[in-house]
Amino acid sequence: MNPVNLSTQFAGITLRNPLITCSGTYGFGEEYTSYCPLEALGGITLKGITPLPRLGNPVPRLAETPAGLLNAVGLENPGLDEFIQSYLPKIRKLPTAAIANISGFSLEDYVQLARALQKDSGLAALEVNISCPNVKHGGMHFGTDPQSAQEVIAAVKAETDLPVIAKLSPNVTDIVGMARAVQLGGADAISLINTLLGMHIDIYQQRPVLANTFGGLSGPAIRPVAVRMVWQVFQAVDLPIIGMGGITTWQDAVEFMLAGATAISIGTGNFVNPQAPLEILQGIKEYCEERGLASVRDLVGLAHHDR
Amino acid sequence: MNPVNLSTQFAGITLRNPLITCSGTYGFGEEYTSYCPLEALGGITLKGITPLPRLGNPVPRLAETPAGLLNAVGLENPGLDEFIQSYLPKIRKLPTAAIANISGFSLEDYVQLARALQKDSGLAALEVNISCPNVKHGGMHFGTDPQSAQEVIAAVKAETDLPVIAKLSPNVTDIVGMARAVQLGGADAISLINTLLGMHIDIYQQRPVLANTFGGLSGPAIRPVAVRMVWQVFQAVDLPIIGMGGITTWQDAVEFMLAGATAISIGTGNFVNPQAPLEILQGIKEYCEERGLASVRDLVGLAHHDR
Amino acid sequence: MLTKGQVVVHESLGDEKHKLKRLVLKGPIARTAQAGQFVAIQVQDSSISSFDPLLRRPISLAGISSENDEITLLYRVQGRGTEILARAKEGEALSIMGPLGHGFSLPEAGELWLVAGGIGIFPLYPLALSALSKGLTVRLFWGGENQSFLESAGLSSWEKLGIPLYLSTLDGSLGQKGLVTEQINDQLRQMSLSSSQIWAAACGPKKMMQAVTEICKNVKVPIEVSLEERMGCAVGACLGCVCTLIDETGAKVHKKVCQDGPVFRGEEVVWDESC
Amino acid sequence: MLTKGQVVVHESLGDEKHKLKRLVLKGPIARTAQAGQFVAIQVQDSSISSFDPLLRRPISLAGISSENDEITLLYRVQGRGTEILARAKEGEALSIMGPLGHGFSLPEAGELWLVAGGIGIFPLYPLALSALSKGLTVRLFWGGENQSFLESAGLSSWEKLGIPLYLSTLDGSLGQKGLVTEQINDQLRQMSLSSSQIWAAACGPKKMMQAVTEICKNVKVPIEVSLEERMGCAVGACLGCVCTLIDETGAKVHKKVCQDGPVFRGEEVVWDESC
Ligand SMILES: Cc1cc2nc3c(=O)[nH]c(=O)nc-3n(C[C@H](O)[C@H](O)[C@H](O)COP(=O)(O)OP(=O)(O)OC[C@H]3O[C@@H](n4cnc5c(N)ncnc54)[C@H](O)[C@@H]3O)c2cc1C
């Protein structure tokens, strides 16, 4: 039997396998190395950065919920300059593809970040996190308005020669409309999904657990919503999808690929099991082997076929 | 110590306690009586009805997910005539308040249902489920478009003398906008939340588990989203809220009340523990007692107060 | 009834490779239970409030001992829920709802033909006991993977009943090689009995029950079958578990496996609906 | 390191009413561990794939025995996670990440003053052992609810060390009635020792650590405190567990309790940030 071809290529990004880690859950790549060698990963997505450094929200920033995790880190990050000076040199040397995740509170923020990050940075791609409030437009989130989303992606696309991945928020009525918008904006790929907006109240203190009141819900609890969105976007939009949201076991990863994800990304699952990526990769490989599939790419969207 | 006053009154509905059961999870009231006497409940919400009988979707209709349940029952119900003839006489005799849940696929459907159900039916209120596709408008859901939602509620309100509760879908960008819309339509109260749209794929069969592909996600997994929406609507809209979504323990119920729910409703939690309503009621009572609260109504929205 | 059943025995049933388990629970459920009924069991000790897995699991009553207030559940470790259930230790208390649904009916006289496929055998044993104690003649047709499976799944208890057993295995390692339906056809052919004296009760894979129903229809033997469906509430409140039947008027109607079944008359079942 | 720790001992610690537990796990973690470090433990046997509760729980190393490849965790049953953990039986394997974070430093010479509030005592015991084996003088200031608590939480092991113990209880049932800070002030007043020879290490409620830090600052005693925060990754990757410190330039900076701590220099901690 020939070994399964794990490598994958999409949107100008080449990965040794379809396994990525999610922005905000894997630091800048160095934190998990004693649990999961970076050589084993297709790629990592770095913590979201903004033009200026941010201290983020006060603690508590985390709350556990049934099969889920609420976080309100508030985009703490060292800022663009420090990222380029202190982090990028190390990131270039990482033995896996590194995708930068950029966030902004105005169109100009995104433009500034995109301009500073080009192919020569050594990064593999830019993931554009549009789940942020647009402070210039009354706090309306870029990620919930198709037009703003399209504009942001188009602006980023115009500034960088890196492949651009639009990361969509699930807190919308019409995810397909959002996907179409970022396609019009020129996105090369789509990441699905960011966190669901949620909250948890401490009934003894009678106040929200998170200092920020609201937080983003991630983990296995949201998987059914994420798989549904991947499925819908796969059917409607012809762009490669990076699927994420609750992936913890190899079965979850296969589910996302069958739904239409070309690559899959592990976030909260790393906290549960820091070796999850290794186990998932092994599981995907065996799943393909047992079915005589030559390449992991053969899994993509398979559940859409009528049988 | 005086006993805690459990009774609650809102929108012209009087309940012996704030505990209701959710539409679609408690049949027409007779199924759970050997586990939980109806006398113990503030009220029950009946299975959603439509003008004509519906067989609903094929099976599988259910899929379990982490801390959640996907269902795609497809509004199976006996239809309005049969409901009135065979069910209503029994429902009138139930020893608890009964709220009818009405669903439609056009404005006329809702009008027809509302017209047939008046105060003299013995029902306590009408809950209007707007999470249905409007077949006359390209399948756009009533529950995801503020204008349609307002129209439906206004039409129902014009036809019935029963209190009207608008049940909102969480699959929207802006839940507050939807709440404002149904308030403009004349809703007397708001039920929050219906299920999140999700799906699950059987990786061995390589196809969706549910015959209907998509289903509604309920259960503890969605609680953080539901609490967040209750919180947001409580802050923005001056209507009583019936909170639901993942309530399984008394702590969950208290969390919803602190977030702003005047009454709370138990759905999937009944499947997990058919005595959940009894345990929840007891828990709420003791919680109030320990804090010297005279009435459960004192809990409503308490977590919004600055301390 | 919602009760805490205390684990009295929890052990492997036969060869471990078949992943079969025997679970005996102490509790008052036995007093009112009937063969063919089931319970909805919480797979984790209920003192833990974990909501994953969320739902109860339906398991048939495979033994009902009202004298000892004990019920026996026999199950195959299938997925996550039963895997967790398999870890329950003696002395732990598991939350059970039951007895649920409607069991098999018993004819007043004549012969009862039991037809089982695989682990469909489990609910038929208490039925055989009831029938025998009523003085009925009982035969068992049972098909399984191989000899090891049949032995693991309780063959010796059946042998002790002293009734005729017609066994089939897919590999021929025990009984006749092939399907249980072939055995039934053979017996029908050889038989002197008028088919009007026979009642059948079947439990097993849907395809098997459908085929057996077909045979029974042809020879006018009334048959009851025990259906399976994914369950939410297990009491008829959620409409999660419907199956399609043909009613007297010839119309298709939905029935709830949990409440109206799990046992239905075979002729009424619409097998080709995804049910 | 991610390992499966086999449960060697799991028992109540002292009077059950205090809900304290002693858990000894076999595994290679002990070889590299240091007092003040912690592990992130999965509360359910990892052969079960349940995602509720989802996260690991941080627990300090309360005993490190590299000869036996054993670590001891002492914990209080607090909520859902520790309740489930409390059910782990001998022989089960629990998934542990660790050792994590940076532990306490030890002075080269002089006196080490240990200050504990409540169950903050647990990580201080291995620190005392290291200090004593290094030839340092050690004193313990420990405040708790009442005599029963202190006895349950391991007082006798401390007495065996033969070091001076300054105990306080809220109700005066053992030691001095009141707070541990009063005892420290008393000793500082009576003491001949120059404060430059003293190092302090504190673990307990935030308010207590803040007050002790204040005292130490005044007399120029360097103090290390062990902070707690809700954790996601426990390795510095998620920024869930930050605390605020003042750096050399006087600027407020965030540090990660899991990776940069949990032990920090008390003077650097900004206590009034919600951290
Ligand atoms: C009335 C009835 C009686 C049954 N009696 C027995 C019995 O005596 N012995 C026995 O071994 N099994 C019996 N089953 C099947 C048993 O319920 C399933 O094997 C079990 O639910 C699988 O759960 P799991 O978590 O191990 O598997 P998973 O695949 O992890 O389950 C996932 C979900 O699917 C549902 N599910 C999976 N398979 C089935 C199935 N075949 N029927 C219904 N729901 C299913 C589960 O309840 C759960 O919601 C019976 C089923 C029904 C409906």
Ligand SMILES: Cc1cc2nc3c(=O)[nH]c(=O)nc-3n(C[C@H](O)[C@H](O)[C@H](O)COP(=O)(O)OP(=O)(O)OC[C@H]3O[C@@H](n4cnc5c(N)ncnc54)[C@H](O)[C@@H]3O)c2cc1C
């Ligand atoms: C570095 C460190 C070392 C610790 N060492 C010990 C120890 O040796 N012995 C001991 O008894 N306890 C210790 N704790 C506290 C222990 O982690 C919590 O008591 C435990 O996580 C509570 O979990 P639960 O599920 O029982 O409670 P729940 O209240 O149900 O927990 C809900 C969530 O809150 C988090 N949480 C709750 N309380 C705390 C807390 N105080 N600190 C951090 N997260 C919390 C949990 O991790 C979980 O995510 C330590 C905490 C930290 C950060």
Ligand SMILES: Cc1cc2nc3c(=O)[nH]c(=O)nc-3n(C[C@H](O)[C@H](O)[C@H](O)COP(=O)(O)O)c2cc1C
């Ligand atoms: C602690 C934490 C921090 C996160 N930070 C970011 C971020 O900076 N940028 C971003 O686009 N997404 C961020 N996310 C979202 C994740 O990248 C991912 O989309 C989401 O968590 C769903 O995947 P999961 O369920 O596997 O975690 C963060 C998630 C978590 C849990």
Ligand SMILES: Cc1cc2nc3c(=O)[nH]c(=O)nc-3n(C[C@H](O)[C@H](O)[C@H](O)COP(=O)(O)O)c2cc1C
């Ligand atoms: C099996 C099932 C059927 C449902 N049917 C209806 C319905 O007919 N009408 C309706 O408005 N909501 C229906 N719902 C939604 C519930 O009423 C409730 O809003 C939702 O399940 C969230 O609450 P829970 O998490 O407590 O179940 C149904 C839910 C389930 C699980």
Ligand code: FES
């Ligand atoms: S499982 Fe709910 S109706 Fe049968």
Ligand code: FES
């Ligand atoms: S817990 Fe993730 S950074 Fe500390």
